[in-house]
Amino acid sequence: MDKKDIYEHLAEIYLNASPKKKKQDKTHFKLYNNLFIISVLFLVGLGTALISFSSKKNNLPSETALFVINDLHKINFNFNPVKKEAFIINLNRLNLSRFKTLAFSVKNTDSKDIVSLRIEFTNAFKEKSEVYLRNTPSKWQEFKIAFLDFKNITDWSEMSNISFSVEEWNAQKDKGVLYIDNVRFLK
The missing domain is CATH 2.60.120.260 (Galactose-binding domain-like)
Structure with a gap:
């Protein structure tokens, strides 16, 4: 083991803040951020489709x-x-x-x-x-x-x-x- 590995091991044990963990956290953040953006875009598309469908449905002849x-x-x-x-x-x-x-x-x-x-x-x-x-x-x-x-x-x-x-x-x-x-x- 070299100094860097020992430092990371001690930082992980005592501080729970190793550079690998920070890099891993950034990767998870990007993943969740991308999933959030994809979910929002999906919901906007779904909402647009539903509104479009319902407006076509309301154009049918009706009587009050x-x-x-x-x-x-x-x-x-x-x-x-x-x-x-x-x-x-x-x-x-x-x-x-x-x-x-x-x-x-x-x-x-x-x-x-x-x-x-x-x-x-x-x-x-x-x-x-x-x-x-x-x-x-x-x-x-x-x-x-x-x-x-x-x-x-x-x-x-x-x-x-x-x-x-x-x-x-x-x-x-x-x-x-x-x-x-x-x-x-x-x-």
């Missing part, structure tokens, strides 16, 4: 909807004696000025009966406007009616109610059942 009733409702009409059957939804002065379309699903239980459904909006200013849905289908079908089709409503900011009704003169038979579901407003 306000569900009024998403439960099935039954209009059971019987025109003996003569009367109008209606399903009325109280809107409590709901502001619909940001919405453009009424959407709902409807089904007639009797495929041989031709029934027209009357849809009527009323606002807080007592303006009323109706649209007729002719020949309701015997299988579930979704309908979308633009608010522009309700021509007598000039102010959509305070809506009182919407009603769905079957009138005697708009049904071939005196008895029947219509189902309405997923009543909502679309932007």
Whole structure:
């Protein structure tokens, strides 16, 4: 053993600070530093890929909807004696000025009966406007009616109610059942 080896051995035992250890520590520091940089670059790349993927996913067509009733409702009409059957939804002065379309699903239980459904909006200013849905289908079908089709409503900011009704003169038979579901407003 020469002097240098003895010095390193004593420094390692008493001071735990030999030059080889310092060199080894520098090597470990560089290794950890490089691993850290690689990890950061990997995470940045992964984040960029995820953001890119999610922004492409958000470009798919979508609708913003306000569900009024998403439960099935039954209009059971019987025109003996003569009367109008209606399903009325109280809107409590709901502001619909940001919405453009009424959407709902409807089904007639009797495929041989031709029934027209009357849809009527009323606002807080007592303006009323109706649209007729002719020949309701015997299988579930979704309908979308633009608010522009309700021509007598000039102010959509305070809506009182919407009603769905079957009138005697708009049904071939005196008895029947219509189902309405997923009543909502679309932007």
